[in-house]
Amino acid sequence: MSQSGYDVGNTTNELPEFAQLSVGKGIMTNHNPTNRSSCYYIPTIVSRIMRNSGKHILIRGGIRMHPLLNYDHHLGNTFHPWRFYDGLSNYGSTRSMLFLKGPFPFLNTDISFKRVKYGSGTRAQYGPSYSGHTGLADYTGWNTLILQQRATVDDKIILGAMSKNEGKLESVQSYDSEIVSVGAMQKTISSKGTGEFPKQVWKFKEQYPEQYKELFEKHGWVVTNNAQVYSMSYNGLTGNELKNSIRKDFQKEIEATRSKNNVAASKPLEALVKAMNNKEFQEMQVLDFIDRLHKQVLPIKPIGFESYTLDDYLKSNFGKAVVLDQHVNRPGYVKADFGKALEHLFTKYPDLSKDPAKWGPNREKYEAELVDYYGTHRRMTDAAKRYSELKNEF
Secondary structure (H helix, E strand, O other): OOOOOEEEEEOOOOOOHHHEOOOOOOOOOOEOOOOEEOOOEEEEEEEEEEEOOEEEEEEEEEEEOOOOEEOOOOOOOOOOOOOOOOOOOOOOOOOOEEEEOOOOOOOOOOOEEEEEEEOOHHHOEEEEEEOOOOOHHHOOOHHHHHHOOOOOHHHHHHHHHHOOOOOOOOOEEOOOOOOEEEOOOOEEEOOOOEOHHHHHHHHHHHHOHHHHHHHOHHHOEEEEEEOOEEEEEEOOEOHHHHHHHHHHHHOOOOOOOOOOOOEEEOHHHHHHHHHHOOHHHHHHHHHHHHHHHHHHHOOOOOOOOOOOOHHHHOOOHHHHHHHHHHHHHOHHHHHHHHHHHHHHHHHHOOOOOOOHHHOHHHHHHHHHHHHHHHHHHOOOOOHHHHHHHHHOOO
């Protein structure tokens, strides 16, 4: 067992999901005498192979680890991961696995949150923000979800394309009207303590009660459900009292003695960042995004054309990504804005059937024009810019 909390020795034929990372990243070798490693990838499948007249080391997989994560020197009986000249003389073909025990291992130091300004003049607000590092396109569990038929390749393409416009899976911020916004969909705890994030955490609590206790309750966060009204508190605080408590250290310029980059620690938000690194919670975020697309967005009937749904009009992944993009940010405007885009299309082509199934061989052309108008006229912040960035992904 290494100090980082990983076990070695499983000899099954498949890597765990979190270890299915890029091949050939190699190993950094900047180590100090205390065994504090700057290693980012540790190989999990190492084999000796014969090639031509010599022996070669073949690395077929690896696990990503945070910089400065402590671990001991012996991950395997004879395998010294950063000394290829040592310990491999008796190392035959094997599949040594490293399995995560407990929550995702994090740095022992505080996570730093950037001080962000929201608004201007007398209405300006300041608060902490952590941008995260895993976009929807970078989520490592896609292949598993697809194999389990809980997601499709098209879902992966659509959400992956949106990743630049959305938050990271670990993102957490508190500087606008809400207490906090969390995750890729930026689910919130409202100023009343209720909201979509408490609902998501309650769902997580029901599915993974022990992990909920370890990730949330142990660190002061408690979720409650009162007649389907979900709310969260931190050490007994909620509402504006909690919002002010979270932001109090970010209301003025952070002293240089604390940080030269205007950042500081935040214990309540640090706990949320660590929870967002949990494999099961990240999976829940991705599945919630998929459910939103198929259960909330595509069944929408545009105003003026209620005989058809968005799913009837949109067959391209690009079109579906564009409507999902607006729905995440301004859900109440989708049916009206898409209806106006249809009006524009049918004004341009007055003989075109309202039934998209009858658009014939030019269907792709009509859909492209429809999406182009809708994408640039949606009522949302930076609609044209976001549309252009999405288009570049397809």
